[in-house]
Amino acid sequence: MSVMTVEGFDAFYGRSQALRGFSVELRGGEVLCLLGRNGAGKTTALKAIMGTIRRTAGRIVLDGRDLSALPAYEIPRAGIAHVPQGRRLFAELTVAENLEIGLSTRKSSRRALDYALGLFPVLTERMHQRSGTLSGGEQTMLTMARAMCIEPAVILLDEPTEGLMPSAIAGIREAVIRLRDNGVAVLLVEQRVDAVLPVADRVAFMDHGEIKARFTIDEVRNDLSLLHRYVGVGA
Amino acid sequence: MTIPNKKLFALCLVVLALLFMAQFVLSNYLVLALTRILILAIFAMGYNMLMGYTGLLSLGHAMFFAAGLYAAGLANYYGGVSLPIAFVIGILGGGVLAFVIGLLALRTQTVSFMIVTLMFAQVAYLLTLYFSNVTGGDQGLTLPTASRSFSLFGLAVDLTSPMVRFNIALTLFAVVLIGLFAVTQGPLGRLFVAVRENINRTEMLGFDTYRIRLLAFTISGAISGLAGALYGLMFGFIGSSFAEFRSSIEVLLFTLVGGPGTLLGPLVGTGVMTMLIDRLSGMTSAYLIVVGVLLIVINLWFPKGILGTIRDRWVPWLK
Numbered sequence: 001m002s003v004m005t006v007e008g009f010d011a012f013y014g015r016s017q018a019l020r021g022f023s024v025e026l027r028g029g030e031v032l033c034l035l036g037r038n039g040a041g042k043t044t045a046l047k048a049i050m051g052t053i054r055r056t057a058g059r060i061v062l063d064g065r066d067l068s069a070l071p072a073y074e075i076p077r078a079g080i081a082h083v084p085q086g087r088r089l090f091a092e093l094t095v096a097e098n099l100e101i102g103l104s105t106r107k108s109s110r111r112a113l114d115y116a117l118g119l120f121p122v123l124t125e126r127m128h129q130r131s132g133t134l135s136g137g138e139q140t141m142l143t144m145a146r147a148m149c150i151e152p153a154v155i156l157l158d159e160p161t162e163g164l165m166p167s168a169i170a171g172i173r174e175a176v177i178r179l180r181d182n183g184v185a186v187l188l189v190e191q192r193v194d195a196v197l198p199v200a201d202r203v204a205f206m207d208h209g210e211i212k213a214r215f216t217i218d219e220v221r222n223d224l225s226l227l228h229r230y231v232g233v234g235a
Numbered sequence: 236m237t238i239p240n241k242k243l244f245a246l247c248l249v250v251l252a253l254l255f256m257a258q259f260v261l262s263n264y265l266v267l268a269l270t271r272i273l274i275l276a277i278f279a280m281g282y283n284m285l286m287g288y289t290g291l292l293s294l295g296h297a298m299f300f301a302a303g304l305y306a307a308g309l310a311n312y313y314g315g316v317s318l319p320i321a322f323v324i325g326i327l328g329g330g331v332l333a334f335v336i337g338l339l340a341l342r343t344q345t346v347s348f349m350i351v352t353l354m355f356a357q358v359a360y361l362l363t364l365y366f367s368n369v370t371g372g373d374q375g376l377t378l379p380t381a382s383r384s385f386s387l388f389g390l391a392v393d394l395t396s397p398m399v400r401f402n403i404a405l406t407l408f409a410v411v412l413i414g415l416f417a418v419t420q421g422p423l424g425r426l427f428v429a430v431r432e433n434i435n436r437t438e439m440l441g442f443d444t445y446r447i448r449l450l451a452f453t454i455s456g457a458i459s460g461l462a463g464a465l466y467g468l469m470f471g472f473i474g475s476s477f478a479e480f481r482s483s484i485e486v487l488l489f490t491l492v493g494g495p496g497t498l499l500g501p502l503v504g505t506g507v508m509t510m511l512i513d514r515l516s517g518m519t520s521a522y523l524i525v526v527g528v529l530l531i532v533i534n535l536w537f538p539k540g541i542l543g544t545i546r547d548r549w550v551p552w553l554k
């Protein structure tokens with residue numbers, strides 16, 4: 001049964017149509033990956049789900065609740081967390097203070113914090129450090145941990161491995177797998193195909209603001225030419 | 236109850252203790268100067284909560300200071316209202332005006348917000364001149380000496396006494412300081428800083444940033460109103476000069492020099508600036524040129540204000 005259903009999103013940047021009938025369904029405990037070339041509309045799709053860009057058509061339902069008319073700040077409270085491209089931490093606040101803000105969104109329990117820190121144990125040693133002074137990998141981990149403090153049913157990850165060292169990428173990948181195993185639905189936007197294959201259950205290819213094709217991860221693994229056809233890369 | 240940032244709390248208590256002891260060692264003139272610094276520091280602390288912690292640069296805060304000044308002063312002057320009640324009316328005056336102005340001004344951001352707040356403040360200033368038959372305009376109004384003595388819980392208070400004025404100013408400064416400590420070092424303060432650091436991300440974490448900013452604006456206005464009411468009642472004079480643009484710039488300078496986003500920065504900034512102007516104006520009529528040069532020097536050495544730079548370089552808990 002689907003946790004989140006997005007149907008027929010249209011969105012515009014000025015006169016340019018950025019999303020055309022964008023629709024996805026996410027089940028609990030699965031990772032759906034959006035792949036596509038630069039400018040295909042992947043990040044825009046996540047912003048439209050979060051309500052930070054205006055949709056001209058479409059609806060979104062989370063656990064049977066229609067969120068379409070809610071203001072943007074109500075979307076995380078409903079249970080959808082967003083980890084944006086470029087991390088976007090509160091650089092002047094410490095690691096602990098960043099996490100406390102996440103906890104206060106839905107008045108989450110201490111258990112949520114323990115769970116988030118369990119995903120990224122390195123943060124435990126950095127609790128009183130200003131988040132702006134963390135390494136790139138640690139900042140990504142903190143952004144994900146802060147999102148997990150919301151105790152979301154769905155998490156939207158926008159290129160979490162961008163610009164990271166291989167060791168940090170492995171940590172992020174491990175965390176995504178654990179999220180999935182714990183029943184969280186993950187919508188993952190990635191440019192790096194090698195980062196997607198080990199964690200995704202399904203793949204949707206986007207181009208010009210719409211989903212052109214959908215495959216299971218096994219279908220993609222068995223026919224890697226799909227990657228070349230839809231995103232112009234080999235695996 | 237656990238106290239967050241215990242080191243900063245301890246420092247606040249030390250500063251309050253030193254200020255209390257100052258009245259026993261300083262001359263009457265300096266006690267009077269310190270009284271004025273404490274009241275203006277309250278104004279700067281209110282401004283700092285908005286500008287330093289929440290990142291909203293208002294160019295019209297003199298309007299809220301003047302709202303408190305006039306609300307309290309006129310209530311006393313025309314209505315014969317006792318000073319404690321007039322003081323509360325002054326706080327409400329600043330807070331209510333800030334709430335109403337905030338409802339409109341906070342629909343804008345950055346430069347537009349600065350211009351809108353400046354515009355409202357200029358309207359307020361011109362209104363004080365236009366209705367000069369009530370406000371006294373430029374000439375102002377002097378509160379009757381007889382009304383400056385009152386009884387509070389059976390205690391006779393005489394505001395013509397410099398020591399009484401100093402201790403009342405210090406008490407209210409302490410109340411505002413500890414109150415702002417609780418706000419800025421707690422969950423609400425974290426949200427204010429989050430709004431300053433990244434307003435879109437704060438919204439994406441599930442917070443209505445308009446309401447958060449309106450709350451900060453209203454609290455800031457109420458504190459500015461408190462300072463204005465205190466100033467007017469304490470020194471027995473209300474006038475439109477307090478609503479001038481210059482007052483908005485002064486409180487901005489006090490905050491910038493002391494360190495925006497630091498709890499004690501406004502006290503340091505107000506003290507440094509006030510004493511600097513006081514001393515230099517006695518030496519040369521061109522004192523503003525000297526003050527300008529000194530401000531440039533301070534800015535070079537302390538780009539984030541005195542305490543802001545100390546915090547960033549050596550003392551991270553000084554926030």
